[in-house]
Amino acid sequence: MAGSDSDSDSDGDMALLSTLLEEDTGSQGNPTGDGDGVGDGGAVESHHLRSIDAAIVVRQLPSRGLSFQVGLAAAAALRARVVLTDLPHVLPNLHFNARANAPLLASRGAAAVRQLRWGERDDLLPLAASEGPFDAVLGSDVVYYDHLFDPLLETLGHLVRGEVAFVMAHLRRWKKRDAVFFRKAKKVFDVAVLHTAPPLPGSRVGVAVYRFTEKRRRR
Numbered sequence: 001m002a003g004s005d006s007d008s009d010s011d012g013d014m015a016l017l018s019t020l021l022e023e024d025t026g027s028q029g030n031p032t033g034d035g036d037g038v039g040d041g042g043a044v045e046s047h048h049l050r051s052i053d054a055a056i057v058v059r060q061l062p063s064r065g066l067s068f069q070v071g072l073a074a075a076a077a078l079r080a081r082v083v084l085t086d087l088p089h090v091l092p093n094l095h096f097n098a099r100a101n102a103p104l105l106a107s108r109g110a111a112a113v114r115q116l117r118w119g120e121r122d123d124l125l126p127l128a129a130s131e132g133p134f135d136a137v138l139g140s141d142v143v144y145y146d147h148l149f150d151p152l153l154e155t156l157g158h159l160v161r162g163e164v165a166f167v168m169a170h171l172r173r174w175k176k177r178d179a180v181f182f183r184k185a186k187k188v189f190d191v192a193v194l195h196t197a198p199p200l201p202g203s204r205v206g207v208a209v210y211r212f213t214e215k216r217r218r219r
Helices: 002-021 039-049 067-078 088-105 121-131 146-159 175-188
Strands: 054-057 081-086 110-115 136-140 165-170 189-196 208-214
Touching: 054 067, 054 121, 067 081, 067 088, 067 110, 081 088, 081 121, 088 110, 110 121, 121 146, 146 175, 175 189
Parallel strands: 054 081, 054 136, 081 110, 136 165
Antiparallel strands: 165 208, 189 208
């Protein structure tokens, strides 16, 4: 099972990065040709994402995800300043990798490393003050442990404001658990699907990329 989880993490990261870099397709729909086009709205969002100047990557699952690679790739490809966040004990490794890759980003982007424990205002407020404002929040495979749903949504509630969107790659593993997360999320955010990938061999579902935006009040 560990190998399968690792593959799904990588697929989520690649789906997220692909969506960030997707070309504006106008009325042609989804350029991946997988039959699940996101329509004009998705094309417009992709155009917006390609104009990112500063983004923050949220992660708090020590053994899961490849958000460091996504952050570096996004920084280079989008020519953006990206802040990579994680739990305190993971930061030394993140700092080492960021320094090692700094020459590759020198002319194309930048990556900073900061502590961010979901739901902890003592982490979030100083980070937002020193590194913000952000144009986007990025995450891959972050809907995993149900006890972290509320802390994650609380953190996103502080970051996803106005035009700032949370773009998340997600592979559905547990129907009921995932339904709980999205039910909670939709009380706070408007949630839309930007991209769906075809299932991998042996899987029933593929990775989906979602956009969370501040919920608009209906008149």
